[in-house]
Amino acid sequence: xxxxRYRRGxxxxxxxxxxxxxxTWEFATDPYPAYxxxxxxxxxxxxxxxxxxxxWLVTRYADARQALADARLSKNPQRHSxxxxxxxxxxxxxxxxxxxxxxLLNIDPxxxxxxxxxxxxxxxxxxxxxxxxxVRELTDGLIDxxxxxxxxxxxxxxxxxxxxxxxxxxxxxxxxxxxxxRDWAGMMIRHGGGPRGGVARAVKRIRTxxxxxxxxxxxALGDDLISDLIRASDHGDHLTENEVAAMAFILLFAxxxxxxxxxxxxxxxLLRNPEQRAQLQRSLGEGGTEGTEEGGETGDExxxxxxxxxxxxYDGPVxxxxxxxxxxxxxxxxxxxxxxxxxxxxIAAADRDPERFAGPDVLDLARTDNQHLGYGHGIHYCLGAPxxxxxxxxxxxxxxxxxxxxxxxxEPDELxxxxxxxxxxxxxxxxxxxx
Numbered sequence: 302x303x304x305x306r307y308r309r310g311x312x313x314x315x316x317x318x319x320x321x322x323x324x325t326w327e328f329a330t331d332p333y334p335a336y337x338x339x340x341x342x343x344x345x346x347x348x349x350x351x352x353x354x355x356x357w358l359v360t361r362y363a364d365a366r367q368a369l370a371d372a373r374l375s376k377n378p379q380r381h382s383x384x385x386x387x388x389x390x391x392x393x394x395x396x397x398x399x400x401x402x403x404x405l406l407n408i409d410p411x412x413x414x415x416x417x418x419x420x421x422x423x424x425x426x427x428x429x430x431x432x433x434x435x436v437r438e439l440t441d442g443l444i445d446x447x448x449x450x451x452x453x454x455x456x457x458x459x460x461x462x463x464x465x466x467x468x469x470x471x472x473x474x475x476x477x478x479x480x481x482x483r484d485w486a487g488m489m490i491r492h493g494g495g496p497r498g499g500v501a502r503a504v505k506r507i508r509t510x511x512x513x514x515x516x517x518x519x520x521a522l523g524d525d526l527i528s529d530l531i532r533a534s535d536h537g538d539h540l541t542e543n544e545v546a547a548m549a550f551i552l553l554f555a556x557x558x559x560x561x562x563x564x565x566x567x568x569x570x571l572l573r574n575p576e577q578r579a580q581l582q583r584s585l586g587e588g589g590t591e592g593t594e595e596g597g598e599t600g601d602e603x604x605x606x607x608x609x610x611x612x613x614x615y616d617g618p619v620x621x622x623x624x625x626x627x628x629x630x631x632x633x634x635x636x637x638x639x640x641x642x643x644x645x646x647x648i649a650a651a652d653r654d655p656e657r658f659a660g661p662d663v664l665d666l667a668r669t670d671n672q673h674l675g676y677g678h679g680i681h682y683c684l685g686a687p688x689x690x691x692x693x694x695x696x697x698x699x700x701x702x703x704x705x706x707x708x709x710x711x712e713p714d715e716l717x718x719x720x721x722x723x724x725x726x727x728x729x730x731x732x733x734x735x736x
Contacts, residue, residue: 318342324351329718332620333662336360336650345634350722354391356643357636358621358650362658362674364634365651369622370679373631374644375409378402380626382641391624391643403544404551405681406623413680419533419540420548421684423471423526429687432471436692439466440699448703452710455730456565459700461487464560464692471556471688472549473518473525481510486557490719490726507553511546526552556685562618562726563689564696567609569716569730570616571697572709574664581608581666582701608666609693613675614652615664620725622646622677648674649725704734 320342321335322328328335339346339360346358359368368374378391405417422428443462447453465486469479488503515527522528530545540548571578584604625644630637638644652673653661659670676683683689700707710731717728 323348326717329720330714332649333653336647336653339647340650340654345636345638347636354643356645357633357638359633359644359646360650360654361634362651362654362656365622365646365648365674366678368625368633368644368646369674369677369681371631371633372409373628374625375628376407376413376623376625376681377409378407378624378626380628380641381643382626382639402547403541404547405684406551406555410680416540416544416548417680417684419530420526420552422529424684424687426687429691432467432688433691433695435470436463436467436695437699439463440695444699444703451735452731452733455568455700455732456561456727457729459696460561460564460568460730461490461557463564463696464557464689467560467688467692468553468556471526472552473523473527474514478510478514482507482553486553489554490558490561504550507550508546511549512542515542515545515549552685555683556688558724558726559618559683559685560689560692562724563609563613563693565727565730566616566618566725567612567693567697568700568707568732569727570612570664571701572707572732573713577664577666578701581605581697582705585698585702604666605694605698607669607671609690609697610671610673610675611664611666611668612693614658614668614671614673616725617648617652617673617675618725619675619723620647620649621722622648622674623723645722646674707732707734 318338321338323335339358344359344361344364346360347355348358349355359365381391403412405413405420408416440463443459447458453459462483465483466479469482474482485503485506489500515531518525518528518531522531527545527549530540530548533540571581581604622645625646627638627640627642627644630640632638633644652658652675655661657672658668676686676689710733716730719726719728
């Protein structure tokens with residue numbers, strides 16, 4: 302690790318502690334000590350990523366919040382000052398080749414404003430609330446499939462399929478095709494963009510399918526997001542077929558893996574903190590539900606709501622915000638960032654900043670002062686956050702009620718995290734109950 306020169310609040314001071322090594326398996330398992338070091342001594346730190354790309358890591362809460370809303374930091378990969386070869390390493394593997402780059406994670410205003418306005422209609426509070434019965438149906442159906450067996454892998458049998466089927470319903474993917482999407486999504490989270498190219502292959506298959514589905518939808522529009530995007534393009538909003546496909550793709554890609562990780566990391570955190578889990582279970586037993594039909598809260602639901610926010614902060618699904626590039630030279634956290642240089646806001650570090658959160662390394666499900674950055678900040682704040690929260694509340698409440706004695710099958714140090722910069726999630730979560 303290089304260029305670690307800063308002590309919090311005092312620049313150009315030598316570091317008394319050795320710099321941690323980033324991007325190892327040990328780091329992936331528990332990155333928080335390394336992030337604490339970075340916040341203290343190198344809060345805006347230039348490093349070489351495993352891909353070979355050099356980027357700035359932003360680790361303090363105040364700097365992170367500023368960077369997420371800074372219009373000088375572009376989302377457009379074309380702003381990257383490195384070679385075209387390196388530029389291909391800063392997005393989703395395969396999206397450029399599949400012509401799926403024109404989506405909300407890669408564009409700036411005014412194009413971002415136009416596309417976000419169209420897609421935001423799918424995530425209004427009323428529409429999300431209307432989707433709540435389907436989420437409950439999916440959740441119960443998944444638990445029904447393994448409850449009597451007394452054991453399950455909660456990632457592959459629960460946390461993974463729930464958001465896949467939910468986002469497919471939202472997009473308008475026919476039920477008979479949804480298992481194909483589940484297979485392709487599985488390729489995206491099991492493999493990286495390396496030699497096996499699982500993500501790139503899955504992206505290509507999804508792109509081919511979306512082209513066919515858009516053609517079918519044009520002939521018979523329905524009450525779903527893809528149909529809404531097609532209607533918008535037919536009524537003068539100038540959405541091309543590629544834009545429709547790219548928007549559907551990024552909602553699938555961004556909309557499922559974050560929720561997989563939120564549920565998986567959340568259950569794991571509860572299993573590691575039995576007193577907090579017991580407090581939540583008592584609250585649920587006293588009449589709390591996963592939400593009213595309007596998406597509000599009743600009875601003791603408040604603890605479930607704050608619990609989900611705390612799980613997002615404590616060990617959230619997004620480790621680093623998606624790529625940004627300096628559209629012009631700027632100073633951030635005392636460091637000069639040149640035009641075209643990549644910037645990665647480390648959400649996981651910012652959300653444990655003791656300057657912002659009291660007892661940041663402690664899980665406190667009743668925490669109310671919790672303006673975490675788990676879903677971003679500014680104009681790129683996650684559109685799907687209301688749906689993800691609904692899915693997480695429903696999943697956790699139903700799981701804890703139906704399987705109250707849930708426990709890990711393996712020791713915590715046997716669990717492995719998936720590789721990758723952006724997302725933070727478990728490969729497996731084997732559990733048992735009732736035995």
